[in-house]
Amino acid sequence: MGRSPCCEQAHTNRGAWTKEEDERLIAYINAHGEGCWRSLPKAAGLLRCGKSCRLRWMNYLRPDLKRGNFTEEEDEIIINLHALIGNKWSVIAGRLPGRTDNEIKNYWNTHIKRKLNARGIDPQTHRPIAGGCVRTAEEEAVASSNDIDAAAAAAEEEHSSSVDDGDLDLTISLRLPSRPFKTSPDGAATPPTASPTICFCYHLGFRGGEACSCHRASSSGYVSGYYGFTR
């Protein structure tokens, strides 16, 4: 599918934003609200692409942003959530009011990775470094689910003790194919079309505890992951 460029490269400014550009963007959004980023630059009189405007607003100009160092409490929340859901920076940011996904991503790469390494923990797997033993695929799968449970429990404990707006709840279900793979004349096996899935339903502390969005299953993936939230 073809995509048109998000902006006319030749007629847009790039690089650092000037004070005047910031002021224009703030004034425009204060007057008209967020929305339709593509047409915003023209309407606001900015020589920027919509993407750039959105990023600038979301990460630096929004009035509800919290600047300054991360607290120990925030560190632990980030670590626990990362153990649970991986590099879902926007989801993690959603649990830290005033923090942005970009800020958390940068903080993770510059501080927390090192912090975990210093603790002897692999930042990607959240397992002790220098394990040494080799697991089979089945053992790996079981171990992974146990790790997720542990991370969920840790995150829930952390969350309930430090964040005042809800509980963390993790639900994991596994759905295996109820029908066998089809075999084509050339011998190639193809999955059944009834979209068998392994469904991960994460509910990260949103009041109401709505069930996951499994009904929105990806049509392309045999294995799918979901995390659906409500406030």
Added chain:
DNA sequence: AAAAAGATCAACCGCTACTTT
């Protein structure tokens, strides 16, 4: 004081998911 190395973070790029036609 100057240069080099390392750390930080704002911004861009490419992609995917979602929505509309």
Added chain:
DNA sequence: GAAAGTAGCGGTTGATCTTTT
């Protein structure tokens, strides 16, 4: 159902700042 348009996400880059030699 397919194509096109848009918003948002995550990875990466590069400019700038800070620390070390």
